[in-house]
Amino acid sequence: MRKPDSLSLLLFVRSWGIVILFALLWGAFSIWGFPIFGTFVNFSVILQGAAISTIFAAAIAMGVFSGVLDLSVPGTAALSSVLLAKCLLSGVPMWLSFVVAIAAAVVVGLFNSFFTLRGINPLAVTIGTLSITTGAAALITTGPPLYGFTPMDWLATNLYFGLPAMFYVALVIYIIGTVFLTQTRGGGRFMAAGGNAEALRRSGVNANLYKVLGFVLSAGLAGVAGIVTTAYTTQGNPAAATDSLFTGLTAVALSGISLAGGRGSLPKVMVGALVIAEITSILNIKNIQPFWGIVITGALLIGALYLEMTIQKQVSKRVVEAKNAERQASHLAETAAINIQKEAK
Amino acid sequence: MANTSEYALSLEGIDLYYGYVRALNNINLNVAPGECVALLGDNGAGKSTLLKVISGAHKPSHGTIKVHGKAVEFHNPKDSANAGIEMVYQDLALVDAQDTATNLLLGKEILRKGILGMLGFVDRKAMREEAKREVAQLGVKIDTLTRPVEMLSGGQRQGVALARSAVRVAKKAQGILLLDEPTAALGYEQKVMVEQMIKRMSANNIAVVLVTHDLPLAFSTADRMVVLNRSRKVADIATKDTTNDQIVGWITGARDSMENM
Numbered sequence A: 001m002r003k004p005d006s007l008s009l010l011l012f013v014r015s016w017g018i019v020i021l022f023a024l025l026w027g028a029f030s031i032w033g034f035p036i037f038g039t040f041v042n043f044s045v046i047l048q049g050a051a052i053s054t055i056f057a058a059a060i061a062m063g064v065f066s067g068v069l070d071l072s073v074p075g076t077a078a079l080s081s082v083l084l085a086k087c088l089l090s091g092v093p094m095w096l097s098f099v100v101a102i103a104a105a106v107v108v109g110l111f112n113s114f115f116t117l118r119g120i121n122p123l124a125v126t127i128g129t130l131s132i133t134t135g136a137a138a139l140i141t142t143g144p145p146l147y148g149f150t151p152m153d154w155l156a157t158n159l160y161f162g163l164p165a166m167f168y169v170a171l172v173i174y175i176i177g178t179v180f181l182t183q184t185r186g187g188g189r190f191m192a193a194g195g196n197a198e199a200l201r202r203s204g205v206n207a208n209l210y211k212v213l214g215f216v217l218s219a220g221l222a223g224v225a226g227i228v229t230t231a232y233t234t235q236g237n238p239a240a241a242t243d244s245l246f247t248g249l250t251a252v253a254l255s256g257i258s259l260a261g262g263r264g265s266l267p268k269v270m271v272g273a274l275v276i277a278e279i280t281s282i283l284n285i286k287n288i289q290p291f292w293g294i295v296i297t298g299a300l301l302i303g304a305l306y307l308e309m310t311i312q313k314q315v316s317k318r319v320v321e322a323k324n325a326e327r328q329a330s331h332l333a334e335t336a337a338i339n340i341q342k343e344a345k
Numbered sequence B: 001m002a003n004t005s006e007y008a009l010s011l012e013g014i015d016l017y018y019g020y021v022r023a024l025n026n027i028n029l030n031v032a033p034g035e036c037v038a039l040l041g042d043n044g045a046g047k048s049t050l051l052k053v054i055s056g057a058h059k060p061s062h063g064t065i066k067v068h069g070k071a072v073e074f075h076n077p078k079d080s081a082n083a084g085i086e087m088v089y090q091d092l093a094l095v096d097a098q099d100t101a102t103n104l105l106l107g108k109e110i111l112r113k114g115i116l117g118m119l120g121f122v123d124r125k126a127m128r129e130e131a132k133r134e135v136a137q138l139g140v141k142i143d144t145l146t147r148p149v150e151m152l153s154g155g156q157r158q159g160v161a162l163a164r165s166a167v168r169v170a171k172k173a174q175g176i177l178l179l180d181e182p183t184a185a186l187g188y189e190q191k192v193m194v195e196q197m198i199k200r201m202s203a204n205n206i207a208v209v210l211v212t213h214d215l216p217l218a219f220s221t222a223d224r225m226v227v228l229n230r231s232r233k234v235a236d237i238a239t240k241d242t243t244n245d246q247i248v249g250w251i252t253g254a255r256d257s258m259e260n261m
């Protein structure tokens, strides 16, 4: 009754499409960008270019998984960035400066969740917060970027085993995040809160706690992105990197989920971010205007969501067909049973 | 009226407003341990609302709830679960993207042993086995417990929701089970299973409140019938003292409300 072939093909595309796309682009660009693109050095360069946007993507993804699109991420990152720079310039020890930067981000997350849980639309809340944090960051620096503090190459461009430090930061985030989401009770409930918070609440779990966690993780990761950005650019820049929203969101969409919450996988988000980095790299190598990269990112975002919607519709249709067949079967069984009872009488 | 402490559950003067809409109007209801009460009424009569008040999903605007004679105040479903109450919701309250085992054990996840368990790592294998056991107990037919429940049939989904609450209430000392249309999507065989399950619950001294549009099911399982009509209780009568026609009359409003309720 089910059509296993076409259904499982659709599910396969949804599950593995992004990995296939990455591999296909890698092959095609290696030929097109020969001999530069396919080298290990270029791979390392791609990872360096992708690191920050990958961390931003994790921040956006955590929000989306928990059921909200956190638009304040770039502002939070800018705030963390200038706070870190300001602390370092004032002679605060480095570890404490990091703590300050992350703590500020966590406060932003709590702020967002406070107003969202009271019923204000999260898009409106996080846009408001984006404005507040960007303004606050500029007030702290009084305008121009802050620089002149101790370089932090060990966190940014230094190579370990041929790969840049900042990529390892992203990698650690993704590994811890994936273990949390897939292996722990908290992670399962976190996803459930994004999918059906009311069901979680009715199962006796404090669902709001996990909603708050979504905002806090999103903001905290934005803070990390701000720190790495500061280390990489050697300045505390109050200008919010709003393009990080585009790439982050596109990476999440490329991972094959609708933005409805409750589903998703971090490793695929990472591959999504790497796909965008691949494209940026080939444009660079071929000397094509980087603005094309921005155009392509937007097109990928919409295209990926459109594809996901089409697949979801197909899947639902198949499942409904299967359910109808089943219902018909049970109806038949019922009629048969009634007939048997009648005959018995 | 009998001493209220004999009852597993007793509601006194429950009112509930959705904004300006009065969904429950001064409802009184008593359920004894081991008793099954069928809560009947037309669409929009207030049946689901009443069950949600008992399960702590909604807070009543007025009135008291007593569980085994003790007045309680539920702020959320966790409070009611702690008092021994479990509910199968009409909308099933499943997390679509997650599999059967995760849904069955939502809020009751099984952790690994040792240090990983302390860190909150779940034991998926144990959860799958537990889920398999629970599902088999109810006779729900689900071949793959690892599939997201959005890909199950309507009847299978209902089976998952039923199994979740049935297993939880059976573990409680003096449980109360609230069922909101538990058989709406079920086939013949499964419906019989649920009927037997309800009887088993009653035999084990669990108080059951069953909301259903299926009058034959109500007559075969319930000791008492309570009918709601447009937010009011219009009938409360022992099953043996009433007939199908009477009940239909109360449901449609063709028959006058019983007096002195």
Ligand SMILES: Nc1ncnc2c1ncn2[C@@H]1O[C@H](COP(=O)(O)OP(=O)(O)OP(=O)(O)O)[C@@H](O)[C@H]1O
Pocket: B018, B021, B023, B041, B042, B043, B044, B045, B046, B047, B048, B049, B050, B090
């Ligand atoms: N969340 C809500 N917000 C506002 N009004 C609601 C809400 N839920 C239910 N109502 C209203 O309360 C009344 C009672 O609804 P309820 O769901 O309890 O009916 P019911 O008896 O369970 O009906 P059905 O047999 O269709 O399930 C209806 O008029 C409904 O429109």
Ligand SMILES: [Mg+2]
Pocket: B047, B048, B049, B090, B180
């Ligand atoms: Mg209802």
